[in-house]
Amino acid sequence: EADIYQTPRYLVIGTGKKITLECSQTMGHDKMYWYQQDPGMELHLIHYSYGVNSTEKGDLSSESTVSRIRTEHFPLTLESARPSHTSQYLCASSLPTGVNEKLFFGSGTQLSVL
């Protein structure tokens, strides 16, 4: 069912490298989100967007940045990766809140920073 795509699926990089995690959806959703999830722990919101040129930081402090130049594309960038950034990153989009509210998730990017 998923029409939301994340790349890469796995990424192992060295400290100090700049990386961009890609997320695209073909459903025309205005709302998109980035979550961070450590093993056995809950999802934490790091960024969200309500539409083109709209981005906000989430509850969890993050050194990453996002952009939303096109409705379908919501990339996340780390300018200088550190071992503390090792985690799983999940991209999501949603239908508007209300009776038909529903979340759609990508398959995630497992990031390891050495």
Next chain:
Amino acid sequence: KNEVEQSPQNLTAQEGEFITINCSYSVGISALHWLQQHPGGGIVSLFMLSSGKKKHGRLIATINIQEKHSSLHITASHPRDSAVYICAVRSLGSGGGADGLTFGKGTHLIIQP
């Protein structure tokens, strides 16, 4: 701050058993989601509830707004149901969007053949 607690944290059962996973939260909500996360990370939305009960196949979700509690039931469980089941709630007055959604840590379910 809304707290979301799930129980049990881990559950191992035999194929065919009736499964119940619980979710409790601490503040008023406008919506509650049940999500399924398979090994490898992908998450699928199962239900969104604001009241009552919903059924889809072998899955049933119920919510009691007064008691701030929801349950997810699986009938005739099967090994392919093995996954992490996550409860997420949207607090009242959050204005919608992602800023009002709080996630539980999930229940890790294993169904043995």
